[in-house]
Amino acid sequence: MPDADLPAALIFDVDGTLAETEEAHRHAFNEAFAEAGLDWHWDQARYRRLLDVTGGKERIRFHQELAGLSVLDDPAIARLHARKTALYVAHVDGGRLGLRPGIARLINQARAAGIPLAIATTTSLANVESLLRATLGAGAPGWFAAIGAGDMVARKKPAPDIYRHVLDRLGVDPARSVAFEDSVNGLEAARAAGLPTLVTVSRYTDDQRFTGALAVLDHLGEPDQPCRALAGRAPAGGVVNLPALRDWLRG
Ligand SMILES: [Mg+2]
Incomplete structure (x- = not known):
């Protein structure tokens, strides 16, 4: 069973968050x-x-x-x-897109800890599944307890609908979960659904102003490629892992 203090679920945006798409x-x-x-x-x-x-x-x-x-x-x-x-x-x-630093590491850590994973994106389901398969392996779409994508809801981000859709399927407390976003539209959508949100800025969003994020980082970090905080505090060792997320949720 997962540690009760660890996040109840991790919910990822796709474009700009999982990869620089x-x-x-x-x-x-x-x-x-x-x-x-x-x-x-x-x-x-x-x-x-x-x-x-x-x-x-x-x-x-x-x-x-x-x-x-x-x-x-x-x-x-x-x-x-x-x-x-x-x-x-x-x-x-064709394998021409890689995941951003720390994404595969954190996903694998969450899987090992039994923490549910989900996707909440406005991009199409075909795009999401092909990215997951090309970067994490053929079975990777099945690692996600819920994939909210494309036209599954009428109103796209910054409306919270896609996050609510995913939260309904996960059945978790949003306040104990973490969303990962790279844009203001995404941050607004996740926060309106009650989700604490970690922002990792991407190529097209590094000039945006993020209000209300747990922290704003350049990426999730790897031991040999530590992340930097643009707002809020950087995680210990420059690596976002489950204990770091737990500490942010505790405030
Ligand atoms: Mg995005």
């Missing part, structure tokens, strides 16, 4: 646009702006609004997004 997403969008004969190209500056909107289909719609265009209706956006997802999955399946 956003560049792979950006390239897949651009490939899909080119294939569809659209002369759209999202550079890093534009993509940073588009990331204010969560969800790929929503992002394409937002791009049209910003550009004053109405080229694509909703069914056409859905088809374009499906093609983009296929291109992204092919990239991930």
Whole structure:
């Protein structure tokens, strides 16, 4: 049985948190646009702006609004997004994306301690499963007691719906669990669901302001690659492990 003081569950965001996926997403969008004969190209500056909107289909719609265009209706956006997802999955399946520092270590530690794991993301289920398989092994999706993804709920982050969906399935006390996020939208969603949240900033979110996080770190850390705290306190040894999470939950 797990130690009663340890977290009741660990719930992970995917994009930017498990892996630096956003560049792979950006390239897949651009490939899909080119294939569809659209002369759209999202550079890093534009993509940073588009990331204010969560969800790929929503992002394409937002791009049209910003550009004053109405080229694509909703069914056409859905088809374009499906093609983009296929291109992204092919990239991930090719093993070209690794997990961020400390993710595999912490996941394995939680599994060994019998602590339930879950995913709460706005990215599609296909994207999540392909990333987990390519980085942690074929059986890895089965390690997660709940995977909340994509269109399973109507309102995407910063709404708390995807976290509530996952918490319903886990049946744990949110106040004793920990969410892992890299963005303000994600932090707001997790906090609104009652979850203490640890932020690890990523390539596209390092300029955001995080209020109410347990701590803001550059990553979860490894013994040979300690993490740094950007806000709050860094864990002992620069490594986020189960005792460090327990200490944050105790306050
Ligand atoms: Mg994220």
